[in-house]
Amino acid sequence: MRKNKVVVLPGDGVGSEVVSSACEYSGVVNPQLKYETYAFGGAAIDTEGEPQSPAMLKVCRGADAVLLGANGGRQLESSKPRREVGSLALRKELGSYANIRPIKALAGVTSAPSPLRPELVADVDMVIVRELTGGIYFGEPRRRREESAGEEKAIDTGEYPTSTVKRIAGLAFRLAKERRKLVVSVDKAKVLETSRLWRDVVTEVQTTIFTDICLSHQSLNSSAMRLLRDASTFDVLLTNNMFGEILSDEASELIGPIGVLSSASVGDGQLGVYEPIPGSVPDIAGEEVVNPVGTILGAAWMPRSSLDEPKAAIWI
Ligand code: IPM
Ligand code: MG
Numbered sequence: 001m002r003k004n005k006v007v008v009l010p011g012d013g014v015g016s017e018v019v020s021s022a023c024e025y026s027g028v029v030n031p032q033l034k035y036e037t038y039a040f041g042g043a044a045i046d047t048e049g050e051p052q053s054p055a056m057l058k059v060c061r062g063a064d065a066v067l068l069g070a071n072g073g074r075q076l077e078s079s080k081p082r083r084e085v086g087s088l089a090l091r092k093e094l095g096s097y098a099n100i101r102p103i104k105a106l107a108g109v110t111s112a113p114s115p116l117r118p119e120l121v122a123d124v125d126m127v128i129v130r131e132l133t134g135g136i137y138f139g140e141p142r143r144r145r146e147e148s149a150g151e152e153k154a155i156d157t158g159e160y161p162t163s164t165v166k167r168i169a170g171l172a173f174r175l176a177k178e179r180r181k182l183v184v185s186v187d188k189a190k191v192l193e194t195s196r197l198w199r200d201v202v203t204e205v206q207t208t209i210f211t212d213i214c215l216s217h218q219s220l221n222s223s224a225m226r227l228l229r230d231a232s233t234f235d236v237l238l239t240n241n242m243f244g245e246i247l248s249d250e251a252s253e254l255i256g257p258i259g260v261l262s263s264a265s266v267g268d269g270q271l272g273v274y275e276p277i278p279g280s281v282p283d284i285a286g287e288e289v290v291n292p293v294g295t296i297l298g299a300a301w302m303p304r305s306s307l308d309e310p311k312a313a314i315w316i
Contacts, residue, residue, distance in 0.1 A: 002032065004307065005034050006034065006035050006066070006302070007037075009069065011040045011041040011068060011071050012042045012043050012070050012280040012285075013285040014281050018070075019295055021296060022298060025296050026302070029312045030307075038053070039053075041070070041073050051075075051076060052085070064271065066272070067274050067275075067302065068275035069295070070281075071087040072086075072279050073280060096266055096272070097133045097134070097164070097167060097168060097267050098130070098168055100127060100129055100264050100266065101127065101130070101261065101262075102262075103125075103127070103231070105254075105256075114255060114256040115253065121254045124234075124254055126232075128237045128244060128248045129172040129239070130240070130243075130245065131168040132265055133241075134159070134160055134161075135194070135241035136158035139159040158242070165201040166201055169201065172238035173210035176210075181235070182214050183215045183238055184216050185199065185238045186217075186218055186237060186238065186247065187219065187239070188243075190219065223237070227254065228254075259276055259294050260293040260294050261294045261297070262275065262277070264301055272301075275295070276292075277294055301313065
């Protein structure tokens with residue numbers, strides 16, 4: 001059966017601008033695509049009272065791909081409950097446990113060059129693999145309450161079971177097989193128990209299955225420095241949800257203009273959520289000045305990985 005069902009979630013801020021450019025390109029190249037558009041994130045709070053409706057989530061589960069603009073309306077800041085809203089709910093619902101973010105300079109995209117010296121970023125060609133449905137983003141308990149008069153306490157829980165680490169490590173190693181066969185796994189093993197387990201499991205997956213891949217481990221802090229000093233030495237960077245959130249934004253700065261990078265959130269099947277990096281950037285929403293290249297690249301990635309249409313990917 002032809003895979004052509006794409007759910008479009010423009011979301012907040014500049015989301016609808018970038019998504020409409022991407023749909024335009026995809027539609028020209030692949031007129032068979034069937035788009036269904038739903039409100040999402042802060043925009044959905046305005047229209048439906050919640051950031052993600054059960055109906056929308058159900059349609060996404062049955063889709064071939066999801067094209068997401070931006071999740072981050074100001075409405076989300078005051079929404080209750082705060083957990084698993086918008087993107088997080090979507091990831092959990094769709095089982096998208098991996099976020100893949102390629103970081104590579106694009107010829108011709110120089111409107112806002114990298115803040116780093118050109119020679120430090122010229123050869124950067126790396127992929128960040130971030131675990132997306134575990135760790136401190138989802139762990140329980142999480143709460144905030146008053147312990148005594150004037151003294152509140154908030155708790156978040158960072159947890160990682162073996163199976164979750166194995167799954168994401170396998171994905172990173174498979175990706176590295178198609179590339180330069182180097183994986184750097186980033187953790188904070190000197191301090192965190194979850195990182196010590198992470199390191200053991202990643203090592204075990206490499207030594208038992210992916211012996212042709214060169215694996216090294218690096219601490220969060222030194223990998224944050226290495227991204228600024230020596231990013232071209234990375235091929236695949238594998239890390240947990242929270243560290244990946246930070247390092248992937250740091251890495252996208254290497255390339256320069258916000259909006260030119262894309263990412264895919266995937267699970268075990270072919271269904272993927274494709275989205276650009278910039279976020280909703282509400283200050284410039286509506287001005288039609290945001291660069292939609294990242295979303296268009298996401299729309300080019302989508303037919304290859306989710307729709308069995310590699311030719312459409314090449315055309316875009
Ligand atoms: C991202 C975003 C999200 C995250 C937000 C929108 C919840 O920053 O996709 O990287 O923190 O994971
Ligand atoms: Mg982020």
